[in-house]
Amino acid sequence: MAATPGFDADPCYRWAHLSRTLAWTDAAIFDSTHPEGTSWLPDLGWLVDRRRVNGTHVVFAAKAGHNAEPHNHNDLGHFILYAGGEQLLADLGAGEYRAGYFGPERYTAFLYPSAQAHSVPTVNGAPQAEGPTATAAVLHQHTDTSGSQLSLDLSTAYPPAVGVRRTFHWRNNATLTLTDAFGGADEVEELFISRVTPVCRPGTATWTGRSAAVSLHYAPDAWHPTVDRLDTIAHGGEPDTVFRLRLRSLHSPTTSADFRFAVNQCPQRPPPGPPPA
Template sequence: MNKQMLLEIVHKMKPVDLSLYYPKGDAAAFWKRALSSGVLQADISEIRAEAVRLDGQSIPELSYTLFSIYSRTGSRLEYERVYFERRRRLNTYVFLALLEPEHPEVLEKLEDILWAICDEYTWCLPAHLPADHNAADINRYIDLFSSETGFTLSEVLLLLGERLSQLLRSRIHHEVERRLFRPFLENGPYDWETARHNWAAVCAGSIGAAALLSVEDPAMLSDILLRTERAMLYYLEGFGEDGACLEGLGYWNYGFGYFTYYSDLLCSRSAGRLDWFNQEKVAQIARFQQKCFIDGSHVANFSDSVPQVLVHMGLSHYLAEVCTDVERPPSALRAPYTEDHCSRFAPAFRNLIWTTAGKEDEAWQAASYYLPDAAWLVSRYVSEAGSFGFAAKGGHNAEPHNHNDLGHFILSGRGEIYASDLGSGEYTADYFGAGRYQYDCNGSQGHSLPIIDGQYQLAGRAFSSTVLHASAEENDELTLDLTQAYQVTGLQSLIRSFVWHKEECPRLELTDTYRYAGIPASWTERFVTWREPKLLHPGTLLLPGTTARGVEVTYDSLKVELEITVHMYRDHFGMEKLWYSLDFHVLQLGAVGKLAFTFQFL
């Protein structure tokens, strides 16, 4: 779309008012119904509980000491905990002010945290700023969280309106323009405008949404939307036609969530003339969430994703309304108000205004999916013995939030994970730097993959897999050529095949077949688990369950020797966590080999 066409649409846009959020724009009626409706009672109770926790606490300070920790040590958590606590405080008092307008003390606390956020040196996180930045041009930088903050404040201005003081309203307008709109128009283009991942959707989507709410000049709004629309095209290029988010479900929630929040406001203000959800590819992306869950709240958590995910019900219900074949999630998967450690306003608010009453199943229905562009096979299986899940992946080792994990797999049953993906580790400077693949959760050493001549898979687009066969039917099957995933002199062929037998107690058969020029110095089949393994006898290993017997792993003890090692890593929240490697060392090495393992649920 060119600027002139966009300008014509902008001139005819509907006015900015509360009908963007509430039926007929009647906020009082909406919140009155919310208080008496059962649909939002859990959310409202959690918001009130947060207010009780915050009562009597002062606004935490974002001190220079906290700000400088990242540049000195590479650690992000210290500053970010306080930053996100301030956002949690903001969200809580906004929602209480909407739910309980008769309490003036709530509005006073809200105005104080709004003023404090306007006072912040920068809305960016230290990890997203150049090491050599200076105070004179601090506002030229726009990251995920600065753009989110500007979007949040723009929504708060509209939602609270004249209940906020004139001085505070004018200051918020000034700060959003100073920190968001002017830099975006005068200092761009930014790298994230052409990113094919969540940064494009979150940054551009937040700026575009904020502009739709607060920019009155048609020319300026058109300039912002033109850039935002282009960024959204780049974001969508990051998806194949199968709709899979290679960054994982957590980043689907994040990036596609902000894409949706922006798209909804754009569609509403343009009276449907600009509607991203008319595209089948967008609808296919909307269906990704239901394809990720393998067992209860456990998901196929490839890439930087956590193993268990709870659902933003507002976003999910909205997508089910605007896209065909999007399933409403089981109510048990609802994310509590405090679940988002980043305390993002946009999804929390939409959990309140977009969640609707309706019929939800107690669990996702059994289903198997093969996603050809991502090269993921995902299976959710239910029998009289319980619910079970299996997922495996191909792809390449230059994916967004990449892990060197081609041929890796996950196995779950009855609510427990047996073959694990460690997921995302603690984000530090080194985590996104030269040391990324030293972290077990990122390097192939922390995945269920072969170790050849002591070497792991390498990062880069050249290190890739080829899908030789895939089937998601009576039995789920995936066969991958992993030869190009390694840079090992002498490796001529490595074929990994999975067969997932969906029986009452399901069974996974894994076979690795290799061909080598000469004889490899060593060959180890590694499997990763959080379960403390027990060797029953040579050839049989038990991965015990907490509430069930678990999984029995069988192998040829004449071909391989088992070594069990315990490891430690720091998860995404900075907590130390144990994992076990099951290393099966090949005893008699040859130019060709075939290694078979069976994982049998008991």
């Protein structure tokens, strides 16, 4: 935080937001850095890790929970990677509130709350289901001096007789191994969401921001990449462009699939030289 939020910082003028501003604002911490470390919130199933890696502020976050939470999105097992001031693998937040946004077509007619706008798999052609029975059961969570692990069973959010398990292994050097294991699945499509265009090469995809980049490494003989550009409207009514990388399985995914991510600093661009004579 750089300054006390103004009265118009929340366009809905909600008392909860204003009361927190009044109670929590401390000018002594303006422009200070976030404390480093890992937070595990077991009641919510949220894992958040903040740290500086080679001078770059990096955040990893992943969530469990269930798909009937207040203002729910179908996002069990969703995760973000933030580096250098940007979400390079993103959570999009809320979309524009329009008629039907909180109705029965919430997850089919609107992008933002749907599973199609989150970094989660589609299994046998089915996205994650909504409702209280779609849950992410926490199988294991552990944090030590090298990093954190979180393992989730997402099976209840997918078609019957299909098993889906997702494991995150986040290391303090800003690398992530994402392992998805599927039982009874004939076809899988992995989704990765960003507001940054991914550049794809065989076996890799890279999202490059202003000062950092995230690179994804996967088996090129097992997955076929497609990038969707989705031009839409964000919560405040402003235009929004979303890029969705889809990796479609080329074979029946009877074993686990590993995806490796690495956060790197971008090379410093040299300052512009003098104009030509």
